[in-house]
Amino acid sequence: MAPTVAWHQTAGSARHNTRVSGRFAPSPTGELHVGNLRTAVVAWLAARSRDDGFLVRMEDLDLAQSSLEWERAQLVDLSELGLDWDGEIIRQSDRFAIYRTAIEDLSARGLVYPCYCSRREIRQQIESAVSAPHEMPGAYPGTCRRLDPETQARKRQQGRSPALRLRSDHQAREFFDLRLGRQQGGVDDVVLARADGVPSYNLAVVIDDAAQGVTEVVRGDDLLTSTPRQVLLQELLGLPTPRYLHVPLVVDAEGKRLAKREMPVTLRQLKERGWSQQQLLQILGQSLRFSSPGESVSMTMLIDRFDPALIPQGPMDWTQFLGD
């Protein structure tokens, strides 16, 4: 069934810039680490190499962890590396009403159901399930999808407030990644709003990218498995699907995500070690194979060298670049 609202026509920045295409969408819940900064560099270069607009959007859905201080610190780091952006910076916390209208729209079409499962219950359900060969690993098993109205009423009476999930069709969805080519992945009954009422990342991101006229989404490859879910949501809300570029993560020597306490991973921590922002950019450029080892570069210099095919396939081992 067709969506009832034109989601494209809602956000501010697209008004100011008709050639918006790229964006960086950090969560202002801490300082950016080298992985975030490397992704931001790629996103900016991708947009500017086409002479296109570039947005920064603050994904501050997590109201408890997000702050204006982190937002400011992140923007300073981006500027120091030489990134600029067009138009105003949109915050997702200002747009909850829009996300809720989208949920109501999906709900009116019978595509939403309440889910009373806690994270622990979902983990247990997944562990005890006989694994079906076609199911996505870690996918929500659909327990509450089949709840009868009496059980739902009982749970509500017990004071349990539900998350809201999309009644997905469990089919795979395809998308195009500039580095990886055509990709495919399964879709589960993705959360649209958490039990505390906060809209979900997957919902907000598709609405905002469309509303802001984003045609190319550059982000970390930890989100590769979320992309098919977002493609389904785009379909259901009548939104265009952008093309994607998932950038490999930056990891430690054991291949694990960077932990800020174990080694310097933010620009501030690196500066405390005597690094400059130019040095960091030099390392990032080199790690992306856009520049040679030791070559001093600026963001502007790298624009003409941007080529997604050059980006190494595997994660970047930060310890190899860090030195002693």
Ligand code: GLU
């Ligand atoms: N806000 C997400 C993050 O900081 C990125 C989401 C996206 O780029 O789609 O990991």
